[in-house]
Amino acid sequence: MAWLEGSTRMSPWGYLWWSPSAAARLARAVLAPASWGYGLGVRLRNALYDSGRLRVHRVGVPVVAVGNIRVGGTGKTPFVIWLVGRLRERGKRVVIVARGVGGDRPAVLVPPRVAIPAGEDWIVAERWWESQRLPADEAILLCLRTATPVVTDPDRVRGCRRAIAAFAPDLIVLDDGFQHRRLARELDIVLLDSNDRRARMLPAGPLREPPSALARADIVVECRGAAVEPSLVRRPVGLVRGPERIEVDEPISALAGRRVFAFAGIARPESFFSALEQAGATIVGHRRFADHYRYRERDWLEIRRRAAGAQWIVTTEKDAVKLMPFASGDDRFMVLRIAADVEPGDQILERVCQLDAPRRGHHDRPAESSGE
Template sequence: MTLAERIQQHWRTPTAVSLALTPFSLVYGLVTKIRKAAYISGVLKTHRFDIPVVVVGNLTVGGTGKTPFVITLAERLKIRGWRPGIVSRGYRGKVTEAEIVPADGDPHHFGDEPVLVARKTGLPVAVARRRAQSVEKLLNESVDIVISDDGLQHYAMARSAEIVMVDGIEGLGNGFLLPAGPLREPPARLASADIRVRRGGEASEGEYSVTAALGSARNLVSGEEASLDEFRDVPLAALAGIHRPERFFDLLRQHGLTITAHPFPDHHQFCADDIPAETTVLMTEKDAVKCGRFASDRCWSVSQVTEIPEELIDKLESVIHQTGQVNLSA
């Protein structure tokens, strides 16, 4: 276990270790305040655009289901007549200048999540180290709205609306800033978000609740689709290189499946040796984009279905129509 992993074990509730790290959190908090003030005052440049930019982010380190939410949000906006494009940092990818992600793109180059989004939506997806460059790239793709997968703290990119996601189980952890806790910004930052979303658990007042469930399975070689019910009473291996992989395993068990769990770190770069031999293997869609080149016909990806209430889409369109750009000083 790495030092970072040991520290993260103390992020759920205040402990002696997290309290000992609070002086470093105070320094981190001061730096983030100065940085944000520099954007508000114009010392650092904020790039503005002629089309709406919607940021889907979170206050905590780690996954809160942003990417599945972004996929569903983009699909729903398309149904309502919008022409969405998506931007991403391309975590652990190799892209520097802005590039459009093809549906068959290499996840090692573009990052696993942008490739997944491109494949699932069929919409333009742009990746760059600087998100503002990605937005500029999408302007050449005839989009009329941009969704940023993460980037809440990327104040160089102006936004028309902010959607902040909170994990229904972990919440905001112990409430401390990095490194004593999981927070990138103070809890009070939630108040300035246009839309607050709770993924799982019970939504608080002013929040929208979204749920995540497993869909069908798809064979990585043949493309055949099958219901998860067809895998009951069959010994299975399940692998997941995501934040909190046990959630994927729990959902499979709730479907009545008998699995042997194989957890990996988030964004793990899979190789053929990671795939369990001589058994049927179920994996997340995010992991499947990295396993396709060496997968056998024993490998299946399991889709995740995110349900977004219509009221949330209505609220988002209202914010877009009423405001130009979010006031960073709010």
């Protein structure tokens, strides 16, 4: 079983990248040549796209890419939920296109009450386990929280074409799309952690691209308490008894004094544990799972056994979607709901809503049309 022990404060990767300890500094020094090589490869790839030697593909509808320059969470999922929700309020037909995880097959996830055409293997997000395969956790969560179709495909150009053919959207939101330069986009929104400008490239640090890559971004949204705008603050808004729930079941204040067993399988679980502690919860036990861990029923039984002394068993929304087949019968199971506060949100929305049909520009030169 993939239990990861340790403090609630910092993940193993976080320790390697940020700890001032002698061991972490030595490890970063040993990994520095690999980071230089990785950075060189990234710069070469970007130069090939910038010069037009690598082709870029347009798909015929506006594409808004939301991404970052690092591995791990900077709030992309809460931001996409916020953005798609506001666009739908303005009457926009939106589809989300995402990569998926690892070797996942391409999939189409739809919210309830969407008619599935005959012969299509679409997945209803509320009952994803009936498909006998596990889509990416972010894709399930995005579909549940936004009531919007989500197409997952490692080939994002192909995924966009499938989304257009199936749903005829006004606009496509490309989740985690900043590095996917093969697909042209009309707007690049990059979420920037406050530490990113001083971080190292992989593997000695968390960066997938150097900070100089921000020159490609149209909007840079600062995260984690930066005192500039545009900015995003992730805020716990309450607890729900399942990720499919729309309304909050318990206010965040209900955690105060509550004995909690907490677990998470996300890139930066320390922020989750910290949110529970700041809300006044008494964490009587905790466990880390690997990022994107695929839970099985025996994992849930072990969690329940270890949480025998807890009043609530609390996890993240991304973890909860993978536990939906197992955990719904336990009254102690609670899910921490996170919302995004974006400032100035109206200005970002206006810029997105004013996008015209794709045309050639600095994001797509030279570009090929979608028909090949």
